[in-house]
Amino acid sequence: MAPSFFRYNSRVDLQLAANQRDEVRAYYMARSGLALGRLLMRFQKQVDQTPIPNPMAMLGQLGAALGGQTPAAGGQAFQPQSLNIQLWKLARVDCHMLKGLVKSDGAQAVDDSGGGTRSRLENDPVEVDPKFQMDDGEEGGAAMQMASQMQRRSFGGFEGCFLATITDEEEKLNVMRLNTGGAEAQATAARMMDMLGDKRFEFLWQQDDANHVRSTPQDTVIALKDWADEDPTQSALNPKDPTNPFATGFADEGSAYSRYEPRYEVKNARFDSLDELYRIHGVNDRFMAAFRDRLTVYPDINSKPNINTDDPIMLGLAIMSAADPNRLDPRLTDPVFLNELISRIRAARMFSFFGMSVQDFVGVVEQAGIAVNPAIKGNVAQNRYLGDKSKTFTIKSVGEAGSVQKTLTAVIRLDDGLGKPKSHTTQAFAEVRRAQEGERPETLRAAVEELLQKMPEGHVDQVVIALPGPSLTTHAVSLPFSDAKRVEATLPFEVGSQLPFDISEVVYDYQVVGQKDSGGKDKAADLLVGVVRKEELKSLLELLTGLQVDPRVITHPALAYQNLFIQAPGLFEGVGEGGTVAVVDIGHERTSVAIGRPGQGVEFARTFSGGGRDLTRALATEFQTTPAEAHQWKEAHGAMASAAQGPDAERAANAFVRGLQQVLRELRPSFKSFTARTRRPVTAVVLAGGTARMPGLAEQLSKDLNLPVRVLALPADSAGKIPASEAPAAAQAYALAMRGNAAGAKAPRFNLRRGEFAFKGGYDYVKDRLGLLASFAVTLLLLLVAFGVVRNTVLARREAEVDAVLCKTTQRILGTCEQNYDRAINMLKGVESPAAALPSMSAVNLLAEITQRVPPEVPVRFGETPEGET
Numbered sequence: 001m002a003p004s005f006f007r008y009n010s011r012v013d014l015q016l017a018a019n020q021r022d023e024v025r026a027y028y029m030a031r032s033g034l035a036l037g038r039l040l041m042r043f044q045k046q047v048d049q050t051p052i053p054n055p056m057a058m059l060g061q062l063g064a065a066l067g068g069q070t071p072a073a074g075g076q077a078f079q080p081q082s083l084n085i086q087l088w089k090l091a092r093v094d095c096h097m098l099k100g101l102v103k104s105d106g107a108q109a110v111d112d113s114g115g116g117t118r119s120r121l122e123n124d125p126v127e128v129d130p131k132f133q134m135d136d137g138e139e140g141g142a143a144m145q146m147a148s149q150m151q152r153r154s155f156g157g158f159e160g161c162f163l164a165t166i167t168d169e170e171e172k173l174n175v176m177r178l179n180t181g182g183a184e185a186q187a188t189a190a191r192m193m194d195m196l197g198d199k200r201f202e203f204l205w206q207q208d209d210a211n212h213v214r215s216t217p218q219d220t221v222i223a224l225k226d227w228a229d230e231d232p233t234q235s236a237l238n239p240k241d242p243t244n245p246f247a248t249g250f251a252d253e254g255s256a257y258s259r260y261e262p263r264y265e266v267k268n269a270r271f272d273s274l275d276e277l278y279r280i281h282g283v284n285d286r287f288m289a290a291f292r293d294r295l296t297v298y299p300d301i302n303s304k305p306n307i308n309t310d311d312p313i314m315l316g317l318a319i320m321s322a323a324d325p326n327r328l329d330p331r332l333t334d335p336v337f338l339n340e341l342i343s344r345i346r347a348a349r350m351f352s353f354f355g356m357s358v359q360d361f362v363g364v365v366e367q368a369g370i371a372v373n374p375a376i377k378g379n380v381a382q383n384r385y386l387g388d389k390s391k392t393f394t395i396k397s398v399g400e401a402g403s404v405q406k407t408l409t410a411v412i413r414l415d416d417g418l419g420k421p422k423s424h425t426t427q428a429f430a431e432v433r434r435a436q437e438g439e440r441p442e443t444l445r446a447a448v449e450e451l452l453q454k455m456p457e458g459h460v461d462q463v464v465i466a467l468p469g470p471s472l473t474t475h476a477v478s479l480p481f482s483d484a485k486r487v488e489a490t491l492p493f494e495v496g497s498q499l500p501f502d503i504s505e506v507v508y509d510y511q512v513v514g515q516k517d518s519g520g521k522d523k524a525a526d527l528l529v530g531v532v533r534k535e536e537l538k539s540l541l542e543l544l545t546g547l548q549v550d551p552r553v554i555t556h557p558a559l560a561y562q563n564l565f566i567q568a569p570g571l572f573e574g575v576g577e578g579g580t581v582a583v584v585d586i587g588h589e590r591t592s593v594a595i596g597r598p599g600q601g602v603e604f605a606r607t608f609s610g611g612g613r614d615l616t617r618a619l620a621t622e623f624q625t626t627p628a629e630a631h632q633w634k635e636a637h638g639a640m641a642s643a644a645q646g647p648d649a650e651r652a653a654n655a656f657v658r659g660l661q662q663v664l665r666e667l668r669p670s671f672k673s674f675t676a677r678t679r680r681p682v683t684a685v686v687l688a689g690g691t692a693r694m695p696g697l698a699e700q701l702s703k704d705l706n707l708p709v710r711v712l713a714l715p716a717d718s719a720g721k722i723p724a725s726e727a728p729a730a731a732q733a734y735a736l737a738m739r740g741n742a743a744g745a746k747a748p749r750f751n752l753r754r755g756e757f758a759f760k761g762g763y764d765y766v767k768d769r770l771g772l773l774a775s776f777a778v779t780l781l782l783l784l785v786a787f788g789v790v791r792n793t794v795l796a797r798r799e800a801e802v803d804a805v806l807c808k809t810t811q812r813i814l815g816t817c818e819q820n821y822d823r824a825i826n827m828l829k830g831v832e833s834p835a836a837a838l839p840s841m842s843a844v845n846l847l848a849e850i851t852q853r854v855p856p857e858v859p860v861r862f863g864e865t866p867e868g869e870t
Contacts, residue, residue, distance in 0.1 A: 022402035025160045025699070027097070030408040033164035037093050037395040038412060041166070045414040048389050050083045073344040083773055084355025084388050086308060088167075093164040157773050160401035169411070170390035171309035172296040174318070175277070176270060178225040178246070178299055181373065182187030185225075187385050191305075191317040191327075192221050193239055195294065198313070204286050211260055222246075223281040223588045226253040228270050230521065232483055256281040271297035291355075294442045298411045304387035306815070309359045315342050321385045322362055324371040332370070351691040357388045392417050424738060426718040429730055430454035434586075436627070441543060444468070448547050448672070463549060467752065471536045474556070474606045475529045477510070480518050495529055507757060508530050511559055511750040512676075513596075513603045526677075527679070528605050530750060537757060552759050553739060554752040558592040558605035561688075562748040563738035564731075568715060569598035573688065578682030580674075583712065584667065586691040586700075588612045591663055592732075595674050595682060604674040610662040612691035618659030619652055634694075641703070643696030657700065664704055688731035690702035729752035756805030 029141050091097070096110050107420060138468045173195070177188040195201075196217035215223075222237050225246055229235070234253040235246040254266045264279070294314060307318045316338055331337040341364075349356040359380045366372050376383040389690055391414040399406045432454065434447040477494050479487060491510060495504035514526035535555070545550065561583045562569060572581050580603075585592040591611050596602040615638070620630035634656075637649065644653035671682045685707050687698055692711050702709040714727045715736055722730045739748065754760045804818045810818040810827065819825040854860055 004774050018090065019404060022160075023406065026399040026404045026406040027408075030406045031395045031399070032095070033093060033162035033397030033399060034408055036097065036393055037088075037164040037166055040091060040093060040291065041393060041412060041414060044087045047083050047085055047087060048414070054719075064689055082355055084308065084352075086442050088166040088168075088393070090763065092278045093166065094160040095163075107190055108614075129554065144570040148350040149177070149477055158204040158326055160399065162397055164397040165395070167394040168306060168309070168390045169296045169298050169429075170303050170387065171306045171314060172294050172303065172313070173314075174299050174301070175295055175297050175302045176228060176299075177225050177303075178221070178666045179229050181244070181246075184302070185243065187321055188247050189221055189225075189237060190239045191320060192224075193217055194317060194320055195313060196290070197219060201290055204290060209286075210286040212257070213259075213281070220282035223253075223256070223283075224277075227267055227280055230257055230268055230808035232266070232268065233485075241475040249772075260557050270301075270735075272298070272576065296392075300413075302807075303390075303392065304383075304385060306390045307358060307386050307388055308356055312339070312342055315345060318386060318734070319345075319365060319667070321369070322365045322370070322372055324373050324377060327371040341365070341370075344368065356387075358383065361386065361388070375751060392550055426721040426734070426737075428456045429718075429722045429726070429733070430697040431726065431729060432515050434521055436631070441539065444605055445547065448544070448549065452549070462552040464553040464555065464739045466555055466560050466732060466736060467537075467550045468528075468540070471532055472556065472607055473531045474558075475531065476604070477527045478524065479527065481522040481523045482512065482515055487525065487527070491527075491529065495531060501533075505535075506533055507754060508532075508751050508756060509752055511562070511602070511605075511748060513601065513605075521846050526603075528559065528602075530559070530752070532752060534757075537752060541757065546708070550759070552753070555736070555739070555750050556605060557590070557732065557746065558583075559602055559733055559748055559750050560735045560739075561585075561594040562602045563735045565594075565596050565598055565601050567738055570795060571712065572598040572684075572713065579749060580678075582671065582678050582682045582685045584685055584687055584691040586611045586663065586687065586697075587689045588691070591666065591689075593667065593670050594672075603678060604670070607669060608666045610666060611689070614661040614662050615656050615691065615694075618655040622651065622655035638694050640694060640696035641699035643699070653696070653700075656694075660700070660704075664701075667705065682707065686712045688712045688728050690729040692728035693725065713730060 008188040044172065055391050058195075079708055116647045157712040173188065173192055177184055178189075178192075179185065192765075205214070205216055218237055222235050225233055231248070232253060232254075234249045234251040236284055238247060252418045257266065267276075267279075273279070274292065274295065276297070277288065277295065305318060305321070306312070307315075309315055309318070319338070319341060320332065322823050323329060342369075345356075345361065345364050348360060352360060358376075362372055362376060362380060371386065376385055381548040392411065393414075394409065394411050396407065399408070428726055430451055432447045432451040435443040437443075475495060477499055477737070479490060479494075481487070487510070491508070492503050495508055496504075499506065508529055510527045510529045513528050515523040540554075541551075564583070580597055583592075583594045585594075588611050590607055590609060593605065594602045595604040612634075616631045616634055617629055619625075619638075620627050623630065626861075633652075638652060638656065639645070639649055640653045641849060644650050675681050685701065685705060687701070687709060688711075690866040691697065696712055698709040711728050712731050713724070714722060714731065718727075718734065722734070798839075807819050807822055809814060810824050814827055818827060851860075
């Protein structure tokens with residue numbers, strides 16, 4: 001009994017160990033499949049970027065040059081401008097792809113030719129190690145089968161195999177495009193309604209789901225849009241409106257989810273995965289079984305559906321997108337016609353050597369008699385509805401070892417941008433300091449003029465500035481709701497109660513810095529409100545307008561660092577890991593404080609008077625010199641703490657410490673106020689601003705605040721344009737420039753250009769360029785006139801050549817030269833000849849008429865007249 005028990009336990013332990021071993025092998029086999037799939041997609045990216053010539057266009061231009069012809073306008077040249085060959089569909093990514101390139105270091109087999117050893121081959125007989133035989137009572141049992149299987153699936157010296165399948169995510173409908181707005185959202189919503197409303201899927205909407213909810217296709221599309229948008233209000237769908245298909249409604253978009261058990265709230269942020277669709281109102285297992293392979297959330301929000309899909313439903317939706325929505329062909333609702341058109345597209349794709357492009361696709365649709373969308377036909381290469389290349393793919397890799405399988409799934413982008421913010425590049429940096437003597441408006445005007453002269457040439461898309469000077473006041477406001485409409489209605493009363501003057505005299509805006517549950521449907525919101533007097537904002541805009549500078553955004557100087565917290569959290573690595581960081585921007589006259597957590601945003605912000613000017617005054621008082629001389633010495637030799645070397649430097653450092661006290665008197669209560677509101681302390685300080693360039697300042701502040709302090713360093717990609725020594729002074733400008741890349745619910749919305757001060761740059765831009773547009777119109781008109789003259793000249797020459805040929809032909813046949821085409825044709829037919837009066841009748845017709853006229857009683861005898869007799 002004991003030996004049997006021992007043998008049984010040994011076999012079980014051995015099998016468990018083998019399973020664990022195979023599990024690890026299968027996992028790494030699956031990872032190998034992912035790596036090989038990514039390598040293949042690297043080659044795919046190179047193929048997509050390979051340009052090819054357009055032979056049809058080249059031949060057309062050559063023919064026009066040789067024959068004096070102009071190329072046909074609007075002609076389709078069915079050749080893409082770059083390769084559209086899909087390598088990932090042609091290659092099979094498995095363990096045998098590189099089998100011939102990897103040397104096997106597996107078991108050795110005896111060479112039949114005599115004595116030596118060689119690597120074991122795939123067709124060699126299987127040998128089982130006698131130490132690991134399983135006595136299962138069968139000849140060629142489990143051990144033999146496992147060994148045979150592992151031998152068949154060998155990858156180098158590693159036993160096992162993998163198979164990776166690649167799926168194009170941009171051949172599907174991108175749910176995120178419902179939030180793009182305009183034509184893209186309208187096209188996506190229309191295609192989604194076409195797919196969900198298909199007759200084949202009517203049964204999905206005729207039964208209640210597990211939550212006893214019955215939805216409609218339109219309700220589901222609206223719920224998909226509302227889950228990822230930023231507002232808490234339910235949308236209304238109007239798929240016929242190309243400018244605003246989703247109008248803002250009045251209902252709460254979370255009302256449907258409050259009836260669930262347990263109930264939950266709308267996310268109001270982008271989807272993290274496709275499985276998150278299960279949380280959407282109207283989405284259930286039946287819905288996902290029907291549409292999971294046709295929906296995606298991973299591509300960029302601006303990506304276009306790829307027409308090179310193999311799914312007939314998606315091809316049908318692509319045809320719908322290519323068709324003119326204002327002249328929709330009724331045949332597109334006929335499944336027989338639609339299937340025939342899909343077959344034509346597949347045939348054209350099969351015979352397209354370089355792969356099918358959008359231009360090819362549109363050409364096939366147009367050849368079928370379907371009116372093409374003018375927005376696509378007018379600019380096929382840059383259209384917003386259809387694409388022929390993809391950047392986002394899903395790789396599903398299955399690794400196998402023994403009887404264990406592991407499956408890994410990865411979503412990749414060929415631009416390496418998945419999960420990353422928009423990229424940005426520093427183009428130039430310039431710094432101009434405002435003069436300390438003179439009236440403030442005049443010194444500011446002179447500084448801006450000098451700055452504009454240093455700016456590089458080129459078009460500037462937008463100007464973003466932080467409100468200069470200490471004229472801005474900041475208020476922290478907490479409201480029991482976060483709905484934008486209710487916030488806008490409540491803020492005038494909240495802000496007006498804290499001002500010493502009427503609310504009508506100021507301009508204000510707010511930024512949501514935190515939300516928390518309040519026990520109701522809506523979340524409570526913490527706001528930072530910036531207030532400035534209208535007369536000060538008006539004078540600033542008038543000054544900038546006189547210099548032809550019209551800022552699109554005027555923001556809070558501390559809230560500008562929201563862009564760094566959200567888009568560049570790596571700048572704060574190594575400082576207060578996982579804690580709260582305070583960015584202290586010490587300028588000449590003003591200090592700004594922004595407190596928040598990297599990756600989450602600013603939670604507290606304020607500005608106050610004090611900065612480098614106080615250090616200059618303290619130094620001037622210490623050495624009994626003028627402020628200008630003290631400022632110059634501070635810039636050249638100023639240092640604090642251990643960086644101050646020498647008697648004069650130490651004496652100056654003590655003066656700087658005294659001058660720094662005003663900043664410290666404001667910083668300490670600011671940190672305490674933040675801690676009281678959030679119950680979290682400030683764990684580190686990062687310095688920015690021109691004064692932060694002083695050596696030893698970070699060390700001195702660290703002693704005074706009892707916190708780790710360091711100077712902010714900008715990303716490495718800006719080093720070529722911004723010297724490291726100037727990085728602290730450029731930090732705020734860099735953060736303001738990143739405002740154009742900000743997106744999402746956490747993006748800064750604070751902008752004092754509201755109401756009567758709203759940005760009108762779009763109209764002014766067009767008005768200032770009316771002269772340029774007029775010159776373009778005149779040039780186009782002249783080109784059209786020249787085109788008409790050349791065309792008439794070519795046609796006249798062709799007409800003369802045709803007349804000469806016609807004259808020669810009539811002279812040879814009729815004996816007279818005739819250049820009138822219609823008269824020549826009539827003469828050749830005999831209409832205007834002497835024989836024209838004779839009736840034209842064939843022998844058969846003549847025989848039929850004679851036969852009809854012969855009386856029935858008269859015998860008729862047919863004979864044959866010999867040739868040559870009359």
